[in-house]
Amino acid sequence: MGHSHAEIDRHIKIYLMVFGALLVLTAATVGAWKLHFLPATPAIALALIIASVKASLVALFFMHLNAENKAIYWVLALTMLFFFVLLLTPFLAAMDVISL
Amino acid sequence: MLVPHIVKPRPDTGLTNGKFGIWLFLASEVMLFGALFATYLMLRVGATDWPLGTTYLDPKWATLNTAVLITSSVTMVMAWAMSAKRDFAKFRFFMLLTVALGFCFMIIKYIEYSAKFDHHYYPSTHVFLAIYFTLTGLHGLHVLGGMAVNAYLALFGKKLYDKDPEWFTNRVENSGLFWHFVDLVWIFLFPILYLL
Numbered sequence: 001m002g003h004s005h006a007e008i009d010r011h012i013k014i015y016l017m018v019f020g021a022l023l024v025l026t027a028a029t030v031g032a033w034k035l036h037f038l039p040a041t042p043a044i045a046l047a048l049i050i051a052s053v054k055a056s057l058v059a060l061f062f063m064h065l066n067a068e069n070k071a072i073y074w075v076l077a078l079t080m081l082f083f084f085v086l087l088l089t090p091f092l093a094a095m096d097v098i099s100l
Numbered sequence: 101m102l103v104p105h106i107v108k109p110r111p112d113t114g115l116t117n118g119k120f121g122i123w124l125f126l127a128s129e130v131m132l133f134g135a136l137f138a139t140y141l142m143l144r145v146g147a148t149d150w151p152l153g154t155t156y157l158d159p160k161w162a163t164l165n166t167a168v169l170i171t172s173s174v175t176m177v178m179a180w181a182m183s184a185k186r187d188f189a190k191f192r193f194f195m196l197l198t199v200a201l202g203f204c205f206m207i208i209k210y211i212e213y214s215a216k217f218d219h220h221y222y223p224s225t226h227v228f229l230a231i232y233f234t235l236t237g238l239h240g241l242h243v244l245g246g247m248a249v250n251a252y253l254a255l256f257g258k259k260l261y262d263k264d265p266e267w268f269t270n271r272v273e274n275s276g277l278f279w280h281f282v283d284l285v286w287i288f289l290f291p292i293l294y295l296l
Contacts, residue, residue: 008181015174015181018174019170022170023167026170029290029295030163033291043296047295050291051288051291062280069115071113072123078127080130083131086137086138087134090138090142090146094145
């Protein structure tokens with residue numbers, strides 16, 4: 001897929017803004033951890049929320065998922081479904097819903 | 101024989117074969133790391149006593165490595181942008197910078213691992229260290245793999261670039277997708293292993 005120079009320059013501006021946001025969010029993760037202003041469970045939730053936001057920024061802008069082909073969205077949707085089943089398995093096992 | 105649809109998209113998928121292939125590969129990688137994340141969760145949920153990451157690990161190295169890997173993602177995407185703008189010299193500069201940052205990441209990881217071994221912390225010492233070494237070791241192998249492909253494109257890519265710059269740019273984009281995925285995995289490894 002060809003891109004015009006003006007289009008690429010616009011992309012570059014966005015990449016630099018995302019870079020800044022990623023560094024700020026990394027500082028926020030470390031800052032929240034160092035200040036210990038939250039109890040353990042909300043602290044874990046906050047760290048995972050920040051990580052998810054950072055991952056979304058990388059996926060949307062650096063991996064160009066904000067303007068991608070439908071076939072890739074389908075592949076990823078299926079992947080995420082199986083991924084969450086994988087992550088859910090330990091909890092279901094711990095609650096004796098399933099046995100491993 | 102030339103593989104078809106590597107420059108122009110296939111009419112049915114709307115994608116080049118290379119791009120569709122790398123996304124399918126990344127889907128399998130999500131499941132690979134997903135299985136290990138699930139293992140981590142299972143070990144942690146099932147443990148009566150789970151150490152804080154700081155018991156064994158030093159978050160300052162991991163914070164530095166996070167910044168290094170995020171920066172390398174930007175240089176990677178800049179390399180793609182320069183290739184798309186048909187500026188090979190700048191492409192090579194950003195790509196070699198990406199490789200150098202990957203090298204920095206591995207050096208920092210080496211320092212970190214050495215400190216563990218100096219303290220006689222091995223995978224067999226504690227189940228936390230077992231999953232730590234497995235996750236970060238596998239991730240490190242991915243960094244090395246990405247560095248090898250990126251270095252190849254930077255050092256030996258000129259011939260293909262001169263022949264067909266669009267084909268070459270597609271390769272850079274695919275290599276970039278893998279590199280960003282490696283960054284993405286680290287974004288989750290960092291808080292899970294070091295801070296929580």
